[in-house]
Amino acid sequence: MKCTRCKQKAVVALPSHNAGFCPSCYLEYFKRQVEKAIKAQNMFSFEDKILVAISGGKDSLALTLQLKELGYNVSGLHIDLNIPESSAEVRKTVEDFCTLQSIPLYVLEMKKEGLSIPEVKKRLSRPICSACGQIKRYHFNLFAKEKGFTVLATGHNLDDEVARLFANTLRWDIDYLSDQGPVLKEEQGFVKKVKPLYRLTEFETANYAFLKGINYSYKPCPFSKGASFTFYKKLIASLEQEQPGRKLNFYETFLKQGQKPFKLAASRKNSPLNACSRCGYPTSGEICGVCRIKELLAC
Amino acid sequence: MKCTRCKQKAVVALPSHNAGFCPSCYLEYFKRQVEKAIKAQNMFSFEDKILVAISGGKDSLALTLQLKELGYNVSGLHIDLNIPESSAEVRKTVEDFCTLQSIPLYVLEMKKEGLSIPEVKKRLSRPICSACGQIKRYHFNLFAKEKGFTVLATGHNLDDEVARLFANTLRWDIDYLSDQGPVLKEEQGFVKKVKPLYRLTEFETANYAFLKGINYSYKPCPFSKGASFTFYKKLIASLEQEQPGRKLNFYETFLKQGQKPFKLAASRKNSPLNACSRCGYPTSGEICGVCRIKELLAC
Numbered sequence: 339m340k341c342t343r344c345k346q347k348a349v350v351a352l353p354s355h356n357a358g359f360c361p362s363c364y365l366e367y368f369k370r371q372v373e374k375a376i377k378a379q380n381m382f383s384f385e386d387k388i389l390v391a392i393s394g395g396k397d398s399l400a401l402t403l404q405l406k407e408l409g410y411n412v413s414g415l416h417i418d419l420n421i422p423e424s425s426a427e428v429r430k431t432v433e434d435f436c437t438l439q440s441i442p443l444y445v446l447e448m449k450k451e452g453l454s455i456p457e458v459k460k461r462l463s464r465p466i467c468s469a470c471g472q473i474k475r476y477h478f479n480l481f482a483k484e485k486g487f488t489v490l491a492t493g494h495n496l497d498d499e500v501a502r503l504f505a506n507t508l509r510w511d512i513d514y515l516s517d518q519g520p521v522l523k524e525e526q527g528f529v530k531k532v533k534p535l536y537r538l539t540e541f542e543t544a545n546y547a548f549l550k551g552i553n554y555s556y557k558p559c560p561f562s563k564g565a566s567f568t569f570y571k572k573l574i575a576s577l578e579q580e581q582p583g584r585k586l587n588f589y590e591t592f593l594k595q596g597q598k599p600f601k602l603a604a605s606r607k608n609s610p611l612n613a614c615s616r617c618g619y620p621t622s623g624e625i626c627g628v629c630r631i632k633e634l635l636a637c
Numbered sequence: 638m639k640c641t642r643c644k645q646k647a648v649v650a651l652p653s654h655n656a657g658f659c660p661s662c663y664l665e666y667f668k669r670q671v672e673k674a675i676k677a678q679n680m681f682s683f684e685d686k687i688l689v690a691i692s693g694g695k696d697s698l699a700l701t702l703q704l705k706e707l708g709y710n711v712s713g714l715h716i717d718l719n720i721p722e723s724s725a726e727v728r729k730t731v732e733d734f735c736t737l738q739s740i741p742l743y744v745l746e747m748k749k750e751g752l753s754i755p756e757v758k759k760r761l762s763r764p765i766c767s768a769c770g771q772i773k774r775y776h777f778n779l780f781a782k783e784k785g786f787t788v789l790a791t792g793h794n795l796d797d798e799v800a801r802l803f804a805n806t807l808r809w810d811i812d813y814l815s816d817q818g819p820v821l822k823e824e825q826g827f828v829k830k831v832k833p834l835y836r837l838t839e840f841e842t843a844n845y846a847f848l849k850g851i852n853y854s855y856k857p858c859p860f861s862k863g864a865s866f867t868f869y870k871k872l873i874a875s876l877e878q879e880q881p882g883r884k885l886n887f888y889e890t891f892l893k894q895g896q897k898p899f900k901l902a903a904s905r906k907n908s909p910l911n912a913c914s915r916c917g918y919p920t921s922g923e924i925c926g927v928c929r930i931k932e933l934l935a936c
Binding site for chain 2: 507508509510512569573576577580584588591592594595596598599600602603
């Protein structure tokens with residue numbers, strides 16, 4: 339197979355785009371997809387102070403590097419969850435990457451916040467993954483707000499987004515469907531959130547990371563059952579194999595026309611949020627979810 | 638496994654309902670699902686004159702028999718498509734069934750209408766399945782109207798409905814999503830259409846037909862590529878296996894809450910139809926689709 343752009347030998351085939359690329363043209367393709375996402379969804383400009391949530395996996399590292407190479411003003415925030423089997427190693431990967439790439443990095447240690455994840459897991463009756471996600475979102479948002487970042491960028495890729503859309507659609511959850519998208523605008527105490535990799539699949543990000551020689555963490559979280567969305571991703575992969583391009587088309591058509599009816603019908607849009615009576619974080623109740631977790635741990 | 642109702646030996650397992658049944662309790666279960674569908678969707682009453690579209694497959698024959706056994710006023714309409722490899726045999730199956738069950742049967746021969754399907758296939762550039770479906774819907778509707786039937790019932794099952802919903806959702810087709818459902822009300826020259834088997838899967842209808850000793854036609858149409866919806870049905874089957882009950886839940890939640898936003902957003906609802914200038918059939922253009930096919934054949 340020859341490269342679609344330069345006719346050299348291709349090393350990556352992308353049936354979804356009816357294309358194949360040599361290494362350097364692949365990197366050009368990847369960059370253009372990110373640029374297209376940023377522009378089409380009006381994500382941010384060169385004036386923005388962008389905070390990237392860096393977990394240490396391929397997606398967040400690829401995103402950080404691509405944004406930096408495009409000339410954006412990026413800093414990273416890594417959250418150290420204090421999980422014995424993985425956190426120290428993952429944190430080192432992130433620190434090494436940011437040192438190598440000269441990207442300012444902040445690290446928040448959950449242990450210091452009284453939210454060591456193994457401790458939370460022990461005390462909580464609900465699934466740890468949802469609590470851990472809540473804790474991370476809370477700190478990413480709070481940190482961005484406090485330090486004056488205008489945008490929080492996460493490494494969610496097309497597969498993540500499509501699996502979430504699929505799950506929301508299976509339940510016909512009007513509120514979640516009305517909210518989902520590559521941009522959540524700044525409102526009611528939340529910083530603007532963006533997903534610049536939403537046009538790129540997991541395979542495409544992995545391939546970018548490989549070609550860029552990024553040393554990323556493969557270590558799965560020992561607490562994750564791997565169940566969340568994994569089955570949907572498999573189903574969607576067979577659909578994509580049968581109908582190349584369907585995945586991106588399903589998501590983009592949702593954004594273009596499918597979501598509007600849900601936005602009009604959503605009940606959530608009109609409910610104003612309160613400030614948590616403990617920490618001031620926006621919440622629909624009196625006390626925010628993270629303060630409730632802290633309360634539980636203090637008992 | 639024991640029968641969920643009577644504790645005798647079960648012959649059918651239904652993980653979606655977390656149940657298993659012996660033959661007679663299965664037939665009771667099947668009947669109740671049909672009754673529930675009719676009642677929940679306000680399909681028809683014992684005063685209605687019901688025309689069942691009988692193709693000769695298991696679904697249409699099962700539907701006809703169940704409605705008759707429930708005491709409804711049913712007649713059948715079979716359309717003879719004049720396809721050499723199958724039509725004669727299928728027609729005989731339908732005629733034998735209706736004779737045995739003492740159900741009034743009408744047969745419309747497409748050859749007499751100048752619409753022999755092999756002829757249409759030869760002359761038409763678009764896929765024959767869509768034209769054939771259009772021709773059948775036209776004649777079912779016209780016949781029901783002319784003979785004073787108040788309802789047209791078809792044998793579409795849950796798998797058909799979910800595959801269609803899945804396809805419409807993948808394309809986020811607002812108009813199709815706003816229209817889809819087990820009942821299409823009477824309007825603008827169209828008879829009321831209902832799908833009383835929408836709560837039952839293909840497996841469940843096949844099982845009913847087997848237990849009732851119905852002799853149905855297995856013969857696939859030689860023109861059908863079998864492609865339409867087949868792949869989606871396979872995907873949905875794996876989803877159902879992973880999450881028993883998901884199929885019915887996806888469809889019912891759509892009807893209960895997912896569809897409303899599409900109904901509000903649909904553009905189609907306000908467009909009035911014209912009467913076809915040739916035959917009077919309701920159409921959005923000047924000449925209806927079937928008259929256009931006839932015109933093509935007359936050239």
